[in-house]
Amino acid sequence: MFESLSAKLDGVFGKLTNSGKLSEKDVDASLREVRLALLEADVDFKVARQFVKSVKERAGGEKIYASLTPGQSVIRIVRDELAEILGGETVELERVDKPPSVIMLVGLQGAGKTTLAAKLALSLRKEKHPVMMAACDLQRPAAVDQLKQLGKQIDLAVYSEEPSRSTPVKVAKAAVKKATDENIHYLILDTAGRLAIDDDLMGELEEIRDATSPVETLLVLDAMTGQDAVRSGGEFNDRIGITGIVLTKMDGDARGGAALSMRSATGVPIKYIGVGERPDQFEVYHPDRIASRILGMGDVESLIEKAETQFDTDQAVELEQRLRKNQFDLNDMLQQFQAIKKMGSMTDILGMIPGMSALRGKFNPKDIDERQMAHVEAIISSMTTAEREQPTIINGSRRKRIAEGSGTSPAQVNQLLNQFTQMQKMMKKISGPGGKRALMGMLNK
Numbered sequence: 001m002f003e004s005l006s007a008k009l010d011g012v013f014g015k016l017t018n019s020g021k022l023s024e025k026d027v028d029a030s031l032r033e034v035r036l037a038l039l040e041a042d043v044d045f046k047v048a049r050q051f052v053k054s055v056k057e058r059a060g061g062e063k064i065y066a067s068l069t070p071g072q073s074v075i076r077i078v079r080d081e082l083a084e085i086l087g088g089e090t091v092e093l094e095r096v097d098k099p100p101s102v103i104m105l106v107g108l109q110g111a112g113k114t115t116l117a118a119k120l121a122l123s124l125r126k127e128k129h130p131v132m133m134a135a136c137d138l139q140r141p142a143a144v145d146q147l148k149q150l151g152k153q154i155d156l157a158v159y160s161e162e163p164s165r166s167t168p169v170k171v172a173k174a175a176v177k178k179a180t181d182e183n184i185h186y187l188i189l190d191t192a193g194r195l196a197i198d199d200d201l202m203g204e205l206e207e208i209r210d211a212t213s214p215v216e217t218l219l220v221l222d223a224m225t226g227q228d229a230v231r232s233g234g235e236f237n238d239r240i241g242i243t244g245i246v247l248t249k250m251d252g253d254a255r256g257g258a259a260l261s262m263r264s265a266t267g268v269p270i271k272y273i274g275v276g277e278r279p280d281q282f283e284v285y286h287p288d289r290i291a292s293r294i295l296g297m298g299d300v301e302s303l304i305e306k307a308e309t310q311f312d313t314d315q316a317v318e319l320e321q322r323l324r325k326n327q328f329d330l331n332d333m334l335q336q337f338q339a340i341k342k343m344g345s346m347t348d349i350l351g352m353i354p355g356m357s358a359l360r361g362k363f364n365p366k367d368i369d370e371r372q373m374a375h376v377e378a379i380i381s382s383m384t385t386a387e388r389e390q391p392t393i394i395n396g397s398r399r400k401r402i403a404e405g406s407g408t409s410p411a412q413v414n415q416l417l418n419q420f421t422q423m424q425k426m427m428k429k430i431s432g433p434g435g436k437r438a439l440m441g442m443l444n445k
């Protein structure tokens with residue numbers, strides 16, 4: 001997500017940081033380029049204009065031209081303002097005191113409502129809440145089956161009725177009753193969509209809303225539809241009244257501008273993003289982290305959280321500390337490889353590692369060979385604890401033993417150790433001050 005915008009901004013900022021002193025004119029020229037990059041990424045033109053204006057005002061007010069590192073200051077201001085148009089603070093899901101908290105999902109057909117029901121249910125259950133989903137889309141029999149199937153896949157209860165003998169509002173009411181009886185904390189209502197907004201659909205949604213008083217009405221929007229999504233967002237909000245937006249298919253949207261404009265255009269906070277078809281490909285929307293990701297500053301927090309869903313919490317906290325303190329060893333490398341295998345898209349993961357977005361285009365993540373990953377696991381597993389923590393002690397005889405134990409060759413062990421040294425060096429450089437420039441230097445060698 002945001003690949004092309006990131007790449008463009010990277011170019012603009014590269015110029016800014018390379019020149020020591022900056023005049024107001026230099027900054028103006030850069031900001032013009034930033035504005036173009038935003039427009040090309042499908043950001044609403046009013047939002048882009050306001051953005052540039054705010055950055056200029058702050059740059060003037062903070063007297064950055066007199067500072068020693070004006071380029072860095074401009075980038076910091078851009079980052080803060082970007083987080084601001086993306087929505088500022090993270091907005092949490094509301095809940096009611098007396099369960100169930102009803103969460104109604106609305107949106108056009110194909111936006112990703114049914115998929116989101118499962119994603120949200122799974123994430124709430126991870127927080128130890130009892131959750132239930134209800135199939136209120138009776139337009140097609142297949143819609144009920146789809147939700148039931150997803151429920152089975154993640155082992156979560158789905159309330160449904162025979163479509164030919166019920167109505168959406170009946171299902172919704174019965175589901176609320178059942179959820180109340182069973183002390184379910186969150187009840188997620190999956191509803192029907194249409195190809196375009198029409199009165200029938202809005203009427204049906206209003207009826208469900210009035211019968212269940214949802215604490216959250218989440219509008220699910222396909223990020224790939226760009227400015228169309230922004231428009232339909234406004235219409236849904238006028239008729240139904242929405243409390244939050246979920247942008248799905250962010251994995252497929254290289255431009256990403258819809259996301260950037262959505263908050264400013266509708267005034268409704270974005271709460272989640274969908275980044276793939278699987279029930280675990282889902283993230284809480286954090287404006288500041290997304291801003292950092294767009295600017296190629298990495299998003300260590302989201303990376304940790306992704307890892308957290310695979311490791312236990314203690315492990316994740318430890319990994320965070322180690323990453324920050326540059327104590328990255330072979331055990332961490334092994335853990336990372338194992339987690340990466342479970343975490344899905346390599347491109348997304350790379351985008352979250354500080355400085356790594358600069359690697360985009362330099363190599364294709366798909367080139368990372370599954371077999372090579374298997375070797376990494378085998379080789380590290382054949383090492384002793386001491387060797388993993390301090391790979392420098394691995395001499396010729398140890399190397400031979402490790403190769404034999406893992407069914408590889410000493411050359412392959414060597415190759416892995418070289419990779420590790422590179423990775424360790426890079427982690428050290430890019431997490432220190434001036435990290436990004438250091439990385440660029442290494443890449444251009």
Ligand SMILES: Nc1nc2c(ncn2[C@@H]2O[C@H](COP(=O)(O)OP(=O)(O)O)[C@@H](O)[C@H]2O)c(=O)[nH]1
Pocket residue numbers: 107108109110111112113114115116193220248249250251252273274275276277
């Ligand atoms: N790549 C990607 N596909 C998604 C995402 N969310 C949903 N989809 C796909 O979009 C299609 C429509 O999703 P569905 O949940 O049935 O939409 P609904 O009609 O709003 O209920 C399905 O093929 C989903 O697998 C996402 O975040 N990323």
Ligand SMILES: [Mg+2]
Pocket residue numbers: 113114115137143190191
């Ligand atoms: Mg559906």
